[in-house]
Amino acid sequence: MKKTHVSTTVNGDDVDFLCEPTQTLLDVLRDELQMTGTKEGCATGDCGACSVTLDGTLVCSCLVLGLEAAGKKIETIEGMANGDELHPLQRKFIEHVALQCGICTPGLLVAARSLLEVNPDPTEDEVRLWLAGNLCRCTGYHNVVEAVMDAALEMRGA
């Protein structure tokens, strides 16, 4: 199938790739750009493991075509830590043991960061509602919600 040249921005870096029309952004990230931090769970938009932001909007990368990434700004889990310095959400996930197998974790972190950008002081209900599209099949959500609330507290400088 004919491949198309696509220029985009991933985590602030200019990126070029060749893409078939049937490839999703998730396929491109993992298979063409070797950025395997973004996980494939269901590939049908139900589990949120492939969450990224596209021009600042939280989306499932399995529901975006690679060709649609042209000229967009994509943020993935790989852009979350600043070098060796973890993002507060990442530190709090570790502190609160908010993961077990880890497959859902990159998606949860990207989604939680997106929440705190629009709502730095969410209630527990708001956290649970925002993260309803991120499924965890190991631990449940209690520690995840605690970690997000604690990270929000720290990020507000409280």
Added chain:
Amino acid sequence: MGEAMYELRYEEPATLDAAIGLITAEAGDVRILSGGTDVLVQMHCDMIEPALLVNIKNIGEMRSIEKDRGGYRIGAAVTGMELVNHPDFGNDWPGILDGVRLIGSIQVKGRATVAGNLCNASPAADSVPPLMTAGAIAHVVGPNGARDIPVTAFTTGPGQTALEKGEIVVSFSLPERAPRSGDAYLRFTPRTEMDIAVVGVAINLTLDDGGTCTDALVALGAVAEKALMVDAAGAALVGTKLDDTAMQNLAAAASAACRPIDDKRGTKEYRIKVAGVLARRAAAIAATRAGA
């Protein structure tokens, strides 16, 4: 989907005319890529193998939300989150926003569009009953020109719409609101989020200064092959102050209109009962929003 053995062509026209030209010229199956939250899943699951995907998100008039003489004109590629984040829309049409908020996750709403929810034509589509009670009109363009289709006549069955071959939805419009009007949509699901309606009920009503209901429209989702307008349910409220008797008559009329199926989400009997209960609750919310 990456393994697809067939040729798929992808286009992102910048104008509506170009989009119609592409769609008309293609002999094979054409799909519109708006939010993509249904189309890409159907491709992934090999339910469809389109020859051409037409991404409409670069067409200006399909991307805008316009307040038009007190009403709204909402482009077909406007996402759920854009409606959620709009400064006025939720105040003017809170019942439609109730439905939009229930469409999938934040991630899905970041892509999914109300026009897509309509065109996907699921009997359980959450935004469709409140669009029906709002009197929404879908503006459609095709090879034979433009026409309007009331949302009440848009869905003809599961996955079936009134669109002719080559026609696409460009936008939908909502009328100006009468004073002291309110709408609400409630659905029942076993889970609190990320689920498909067992029953959905939308009500849009108007009260006079004395609190008497002067106009009421009721629509039910997930209890028939398509969302239903229930004239008798609306009529049960008109002329009343939404007293207990009126609410019971509303519930009875809503339940009587149901012709549901049994499935894993609920039995026929359960859906019929719940339709009446949700109708009463939705009417109370709509009345509060109307300023009762």
